[in-house]
Amino acid sequence: MGWGTLITRRLKVFSLALFVYFDYKAVQKRVQWVSAVKKNAIWAKTHERNARRVLNLMIELEGLWVKMGQYLSTRADVLPEPYIEVLKQLQDSLPPRPLEEVCGTIEKELGKPMRQLFATFDVDPLATASIAQVHRATLEDGREVVVKVQHDGIKEIILEDLKNAKSLIEWIAWAEPQYDFNPMIDEWCKEAPKELDFNHEAENTRTVSKNLSRKTEGGSGSVSSDVDVLIPEIIQSTEKILILEYMDGIRLHDNDSLEEYGVDKKRLVEEITRAYAHQIYIDGFFNGDPHPGNFLVSKEPPHKPILLDFGLTKRISQSMKQALAKMFLSCAEGDQVALLSAFAEMGLKLRVDMPQQSMEIASIFFRQSTTATEAKENIKALNEQRERNAKALQEKMKLNKKEVKHFNPVDAFPGDAIIFMRVLNLLRGLSASLNVRIVYLDIMRPFAESTLLGSMTRGPSTNSEWIYDSPVNSEVESKLRSLLLEMGSDKILGLQVCAYKDGKVIIDTAAGTLGKYDPRPVQPDSLFPVFSVTKGITAGMVHWLVDQGKLKYEETVADIWPKFGTNKKELIKVHHLLNHTSGLHNALGDVVKTDPMSVCDWEEMLDQIAKSTPETEPGSSQIYHYLSFGWLCGGLIEHASGRKFQEILEEAIVHPLHIEGELYVGIPPV
Structure with missing residues (x-):
């Protein structure tokens, strides 16, 4: 391929990109002045005409652009419907390459004339894809096979297209910073060239087939559902030729045939998903390109999925496999601490500490799938979530709207995770x-649990270091540790025990792990939220302020804390807070459900408690203030003393008891 052709391809790509970009910008301006009905019609026409422009160029250029179009055509959950309908054509065969070219490549690669290689060779291809063309044939021994033949000169085209795609993505990120896909294209540039060596694909196919055919064992026993898929046997391969077993199947986009054969499409997708869960979490070796063209469905009941094309296959380390499993399970459990731990283990670095938003973003990849008919609502929901996250980021970082648009909260994104997320998107x-x-x-x-729990040390039966290795301070501590070993991990997840006698430490024991899906060991200085353990301490600080003459039990809280005196809280007195009769027993419950990490923001919680409304008349009912007690008393303490909570804690309790550095309410200062 000459320089003229290379330059022409690049010019066509960027010319179309600019044309489409300015078309959308113009429509954005135009629809500001029309009704909602007309606005929807205008956008529909805009999507359709630009989708056709993109399709026409992809078909003309072929190569990588067809593969990209195939990927986009599967994203009915996020792309406008016209794009899906138009780009879906790329899942069908492209115009076939000349038979002379195909036969020439076969004879050159295999070193024999066609008549000596095959008893029969179908002139018409089964399919023509972006990189290769597939023909049905029969070997001399009678075996039916398919012959995958790489397009002549496609390697140079793909490598050039990757450069163009990289430049295009960089331009998009510059023009619209919120759409920065550089990490994805960087990983694709690294992995895509591997697809051009069919020996590589042959070995990948054998490996995946072997992996999926074995029973899976893990820390929680065998995975409950075996993987039930078919993978063609590899017969022969060279760099540009792949011969494999022929399997008669139905293409996924052939809906009429799927209906005719009675294929259960839901079960089909579930089985494909199980196969990928096995590849990712159990094997650490998975196909990174599960678009519809890479699957068939067997015509014979029970209509098993047939997995094809393992050119883009990713191997991940044991540690990455476990980190991906932890990320998945932390999303399932809503465990933000474990999620951030998984991010760190993956090598994903964030520039800003926003656990709630991190959880929302990560959960997007594992959320329940939507049907194509629900795509519009799904896109709307994702856009709304993006706006909420941008607003939270703006408030957190004190940025203006323009700065938020250009701020990327991710500092480093591991390539392994990019391919993993691409697979989830394709599924x-x-x-x-x-x-x-x-x-x-x-x-x-089940697959993620099998991997993570199988790698975690859960008790003395698997790990003699289940109890943290620290000195034994007394005979009673020795007995405690023996009891813990006897009880084992079936009854204990993780714990810390510390006890003093006559001013001396007699027990300082830590054991187990930090969480169900967090295998880090509990250490003596591991932090745990304890909540009600500090109720007595907090109440004691209020009593101390009364002794100091700073407070009176009969005093109205609003007189001390003016913002508190709203929403029917004007009559609440200090003693109502202490004896759980303020009526604010459920205050903050909804706040914490909406944003669990808000409990880490002291000032925000004080603001929320000041805005709350009692459910019962003050003094009428004693109902345990399970969640709100600390902030009710904490706000009272700060406003009565004019000082920070921790300062009063140290003066009232820490210094008199000589326990400096031992007691904090909140996270200790670094």
């Missing part, structure tokens, strides 16, 4: 294109 697109809904959490969870 979601697969279910959307087949118009079925599946729950990924339910399907993938």
Whole structure:
């Protein structure tokens, strides 16, 4: 391929990109002045004409652009419907390459004329894809096979297209910073060239087939559902030729045939998802390109999925496999601490500490799939979530709207995770294109648990270091540790025990792990939220202020804390807070459900408690203030003393008891 052709391809790509970009910008301005009905019609026409422009160029250029179009055509869950309908054509065969070119490549690669290689060779291809063309044939020994033949000169085209795609992505990130796909294209540039060596694909196919055919064992026993898929046997391979077993099947986009054969499409997608869960979480070796063209469905009941094309296959380390499993399970459990731990283990670095938003973003990849008919609502929900996250980021970082647009909260994104997320996106697109809904959490969870729990040390039977290695301070501590070993991990997840006698430490024991899906060991200085353990301390500080003459039990809280005196709280007195009769027993419950990490923001919680409304008349009912007690008394303490909570804690309790550095309410200062 000459320089003229290379330059022409690049010019065509960027010319179309600019044309489409300015078309959308113009429409954005135009629809500001029209009714909602007209606005929807204008956008529909805009999407359709630009989708056709993109399709026409992809077909003309072929190569990488066809593969990209195939990927986009599966994203019915996020792309406008006109794009899906138009780009879906790329899932069908492209115009075939000349038979002379195909036969020439076969004879050159295998070193024999066609008549000596095959008893029969179908002139018409089964399919023509972005990199290769597939023909049905019969070997001399009678075996039916398919012959995959790489397009002549495609290697140079793909490598050039990757450069163009990289430049295009960089330009998009510059023009619209919120759409920065550089990490994805960087990983694709690294992995895509591997697809051009069919020896590599042959070995990958054998490995995946072997992996999926064995029974899976893990820390929680065998995975409940065996993987039931078919993978063609590899017969022969060279760099540009792949000969494999022929399997008669139905293409996923052939809906009429799927209906005719009675294929259960929901079960089909679930089985494919199980196969990928096995590849990712159990094997650490998975196909990174599960678009619809890489699957068939066997015509014979029970209509098993047939997995094809393992050119883009990713191997991940044991530590990455466990980190991905932890990320998945932390999303399932809503465990933000474990999620951030998983991010760190993956090598994903954030520039800002926003656990709630991190959980929302990560959970997107594992959410229940939507059907194509629900795509519009799904896109709307994702856009709304993006706006909420941008607003939270703006408030957190004190940025203006322009700065938020250009701020990237991710400092480093590991390539392994990018391919993993691409697979999840393609699987979601697969279910959307087949118009079925599946729950990924339910399907993938057993595989993730098998991997993570199998790698975690859960007790003395598997790890003599289950109890943290620290000195034994007394005979009673020795007995305690023996009891813990006897009880084992079936009854204990993780714990810390510390006891003093006559001013001396007699017990300082830590054991177990930090969480169900967090294998880090509990250490003597591990932090745990204890909540009600500090109620006595907090109440004691209020009593201390009374002794100091700073407070009176009969005093109205609003007189001390003016912002508190709203929403029917004007009559609440100090003693109502102490004896759980203020009526604010459920205050903050909804706040914490909406944003669990808000409990880490002291000032925000004080503001929320000041805005709350009592459910009962002050003094009328004694109901345990399970969640609100600390902030009620804490706000009272700060406003009565004019000082910070920790300062009063140290003066009233820490210094008199000589326990400096031992007692904090909140996270200790670094």
